[in-house]
Amino acid sequence: MAVTMNDVARAAGVSLKTVSNVINNYEFIRPTTKQRVLDAIDELGYETNLTARSLRSGKTSMLGLVLADLSIPFYAELASDIMKAAWARGYRVLVEQSGNEADHERAALQGQFRSLTDGLLFIPLALDAEQIIQAAGAKPLVLLGEFVQDPRLDMVLIQNHQAAAAVTSHLLAAGRRRIAVLGANDGDTTGSNGLRLSGYRAALAAAGVEYDPALVVGCDWRRDGGADAIARLLDSGVAFDAVFGLNDALALGALHELLVRGKDVPGEVAVAGFDDIDEARFASPSLTTVAPGRTEIAERAVELLIERIESKDAVLKVQQPEAAFELRVRQSAP
Amino acid sequence: MAVTMNDVARAAGVSLKTVSNVINNYEFIRPTTKQRVLDAIDELGYETNLTARSLRSGKTSMLGLVLADLSIPFYAELASDIMKAAWARGYRVLVEQSGNEADHERAALQGQFRSLTDGLLFIPLALDAEQIIQAAGAKPLVLLGEFVQDPRLDMVLIQNHQAAAAVTSHLLAAGRRRIAVLGANDGDTTGSNGLRLSGYRAALAAAGVEYDPALVVGCDWRRDGGADAIARLLDSGVAFDAVFGLNDALALGALHELLVRGKDVPGEVAVAGFDDIDEARFASPSLTTVAPGRTEIAERAVELLIERIESKDAVLKVQQPEAAFELRVRQSAP
DNA sequence: CGCCTCATCTGCAACGATGTATTCCATCAC
DNA sequence: GTGATGGAATACATCGTTGCAGATGAGGCG
Incomplete structure (x- = not known):
């Protein structure tokens, strides 16, 4: 069986509680005693049983x-x-x-x-x-x-609103005017989706660009969700010159689908995401995004x-x- | 404080041990007793203390x-x-x-x-x-x-050898003859790197293609490792028409660097990886790889x-x- | 009717640590 | 010399469960 405090105590010739005190760095222990206990611990290869400690102390x-x-x-x-x-x-x-x-x-x-x-x-x-x-x-x-x-x-x-606004402003500053949003539904106001959508809208408003609900497409926040969403958007014939994926995974899915469909990114369509996952840096083209800290x-x-x-x-x-x-x-x- | 078995026992009018028996599905308990205990558990919102159980039973x-x-x-x-x-x-x-x-x-x-x-x-x-x-x-x-x-x-x-051979054979079958390997060093024979490298060599040998150590480049099995390695290879002037990254991350890093440098993938250079991470499917171009199960x-x-x-x-x-x-x-x- | 069986339930002692209270003893002040 | 002080070590109970041995009592059987 495993070595217990009792074994250590016996080996060091002290009480069990003294061993406990040594282990928990109790202040008042004679250096010689402490050393004797530490030696015994070392020799026997003792390790505190965390389960027992948890039970007694109530902390895990x-x-x-x-x-x-x-x-x-x-x-x-x-x-x-x-x-x-x-x-x-x-x-x-x-x-x-x-x-x-x-x-x-x-x-x-x-x-x-x-x-x-x-x-x-x-x-x-x-x-x-x-x-x-x-x-x-x-x-x-x-x-x-x-x-x-x-x-x-x-x-x-996370500063969802401000960060989403920053991404949107960046796209607007680059001359994009029809920015599709993937991952939210028109009217969302709560949750990451709602907050990021509202940041998007605020940035549009600040730039005097009109908000078009047709550009807002709900989907799962995953790669295939983004791919699906962009496919639906393309098929619907709505025009857009940029895509803002509300997280990187779906932005990357969208990016993939755009390239599969022969779109030039960023020439025809700019793509941006949210999260800055490691993968974003190594995508091709690499993904513009916002690091939420x-x-x-x-x-x-x-x-x-x-x-x-x-x-x-x-x-x-x-x-x-x-x-x-x-x-x-x-x-x-x- | 938390509700204990003792509280449940008292509420149900049985012994603590009977409660324990009910919880552990002990065979011989009168259905009525069992029900009484279960009701008490429900009413008091009792939950077994896993720490105590672990200490007693020795299993976590x-x-x-x-x-x-x-x-x-x-x-x-x-x-x-x-x-x-x-x-x-x-x-x-x-x-x-x-x-x-x-x-x-x-x-x-x-x-x-x-x-x-x-x-x-x-x-x-x-x-x-x-x-x-x-x-x-x-x-x-x-x-x-x-x-x-x-x-x-x-x-x-993992069938490192066979899987790596399968990837290599696939590249060879597509007409590639100068297949660079990233993530191993010439001479490696053990570990995933060695085993995969030996699979690569076996496939070359089976196809009658000569093995060229200059095509074998060691690097970290990460995206930036792959990017670095391919950069070094390009700079060294060694000719190659395919890249086999010994895992997907570095293959994706290499893919990224190739595209940055203006190479056509798969036109000029084919790229394959190992692992089939989710990301591989959504890369652009999507990554040929082997799923290790x-x-x-x-x-x-x-x-x-x-x-x-x-x-x-x-x-x-x-x-x-x-x-x-x-x-x-x-x-x-x- | 007494004894045995067996389903059902109970009590006690652990598991291995820590908290509290207590003891012991050397030192120090007066 | 005596009481106070406080450092150093200890004893004992305890955390909430489960294993083991044993108690209880109803029914079966000869």
Whole structure:
């Protein structure tokens, strides 16, 4: 069996509790005793049983991360950053894939998963704020991604409106006037889709360009969603000289479909996205997009969640910090 | 505080142990009693404390997954599949990013991480077989990815040699004769790089085409590695009419650089990769590659590991199943 | 009627750590 | 010399579950 504190204690000729004190850096231990214990630990190859510690202390030092699917590049990259940030602060991350289904999201919020984690980072896609608050209970929770917005919930915000406006303005400045938007429906006002659409509209308005609902095409935020959407748009005969994909994956899908159909990008049609996933830089042509501050988001979210977990006093003010964004101009929309 | 079994027991008017028995589906419980307990559980909103269960039972129902970084698409997609396979069998997955560093890999194998998991899925990149065996000890362990090969270790194999030969043969059949290989160095014989290179050489030999070491360029298996490598090759003036990237990421990086430099793909240069990541299908031109059976790999690995974990008798024969591969012909090398 | 069987349920002792309270002893002030 | 001080180590209970052994009691059988 595994070596326990008891074995170490016996080997070092001290009490079990002294071993515990050494391990937890208790201040008042005679250096000689400490050394004796450390030697015994070394010799026996002792390792603390984290399960036992968790049970006794009530802390698991694990953060839950609930997202749709790791095969979606933006989530994978975000998860990677989150894990690094958590690791640096002594926490591990347990990932749960919701597959974008309400049942799975709910299960992750209230299920047994919770008892394994000290708090949850949650990228909601299917549940709304009310459902989240209901399901989550009192457990520390920080939201990311902003499909949901609510003054009662901690979350790290992306500047959806401003960043989308920046992308749109860039396209307008390059002389584009008929900018198609993929990934939202006319009339959306909430969620990332609504906020990004409103940024788009604000930029149009500022440039005195009329908004045309026919240019707004809803679709899944995935590569094939973007490809489908652009195909529908082309088939419908609506004229456009630029495409703004509300995330990179669908922008890249659209880009692919445009090239397959023989369109010249950026000559005939400029293409821009949102997220700045690694892939965007190496697409051909490389994709103009906006970096929403992924690493900053990861770090702020982890920090915020850990602050919540470690603060004893329950009444912390709700925080909703915003990450800085940055336009990345590349070949697809110079 | 949280509701415990004791609370449920009191509410249902039975002993704590009976509650435990109900939860664990013990056979001999009167239906009426069972119902009473279930009602109490429901009413109080009881949830088993997994930490306590783990401590008592010695099982955590978690699998560790050690890989370089989730921001690498193939690993992210593989991780996604592994999590789904594990979940379906009642296990969770705890991911640890090694960043491709030996120290981190070793730490993951022997560190505290281990005490949280029942077994480890490991994609080794820095450690060799001997070091792995030393570091891992007796804990159930299944390797993936084959940078390491050893008859003493369980692992799920990719048919590196055959799949690489299939890609090469495809390029040869299309009339290409000067096929550059990116991601291996002349003389490599072990690891994915060596095995894939030997598949390449075997296909050349079978077609009677001479092997030219000048066409073999080592580089990181990442997008920028591929871009760099192809730049070096172009600058060196070595002639070539096809590129075989030993994984998709670097093939896509190479593809990008070729297009930037004004090469016609596939006209002047055909490009093929290895992995069939989602991105390959939507690249422009879309990338010809070989699918190594990612989902099958994930499932076999999880299955094998769980079998190891749950088998009491220690002497199971080492298993090294092979996943089936499939060539995916697309635009970049028709 | 007594004994055995067996479904059903219970009590107690762990699992391996940590928190609290306590003891022990050397030092120091007066 | 005595009481106060405080560093250093310890004992014991405890976290919430499960394994094991045992109690209970209804029914079957000779």
